[in-house]
Amino acid sequence: MLKRKFGDRSDWQRVLIREYAQSFIASENFDGYVTLIKIVKVSDPLYVEYNGEKICIGDDGYLWLQQFPSNRNHSVTTMFDSNGNIVQWYIDICLQNGISDNNVPWMDDLFLDLIVLPSGAIINKDVDELETALTDGIIDKNQ
Template sequence: MRRNFEQKLDYSQIKDVDFRVSFINTEEFNGYVHLAAIHKVSEAVFRSVDDKRIKIMDNEFKWLQITPLNANYNLITILDDKDEILQWEFQIIDNNEVDGKISLMFEDLILSLLVLPDGFKKIIGEKEINKALYNNDINLCQYDKAYREIKILEQIVDIHKLITLSRCMLKRILGDCNSKKQLRCEA
């Protein structure tokens, strides 16, 4: 199983990036919102899914990661240089825990649900999760949990609600941070 830290991007193409982090605890949402503002990359990064080629990283792109503390997923919204939403990806996680600071660690259950603004949905990571189960990197309970969560998300995802949520959280985290270079911000 992969243990990931929310506010890290592992792409060698990134040359200049700022991170902003906010903890939000309201009636509607309890969790973390991370924003990676990618200012400069050495080359654009693309993802191919079926017959689609999606640009996921380029100069002035934003990656907004929303992790509710009471859910088994985190949601990554990728926005282009004009803040247009290019895609959402729900990453299924086993659990998440606060590291004592303002970052979050989670156990990645490999499956993700990719959602595009045109309504296209695709489960990704199925070969990888089967390999992880075979290699005992995850157990059967985690495997079942990942598929159960992904099937629920696949049924309930609503594009209009995703747009509203993403725009609201982006506005919130940009409003919470005073300095462009600030790495931490409190809500």
């Protein structure tokens, strides 16, 4: 089963207080929804580890700016620390992007993710999940 992820991250229980905004942009350079979550207060900071380096991607004062481009098969989340520095770009490869009945953008995650760090390092994430989904018939070769 594909995971549907919503731009407001309303199911994110670690975030105790948040501010949320979204907008639709139709321009020559971008067509789609953009969402912004300001993480005001978390129960615990969120850390990830890449190649032995521990990085905080969610804490008080962090911002998550997510792009849901129309008619594309990806979504990009730019994560900023409390000083406005980019922590990482997280690119979800997805089946499609859409908008819910209550006007919140979503994407259907196709398991494979790319992480780009400010250093320029690129990390392929969840390749094994993608292969398992294909083997188990959750997705097909076209997807």
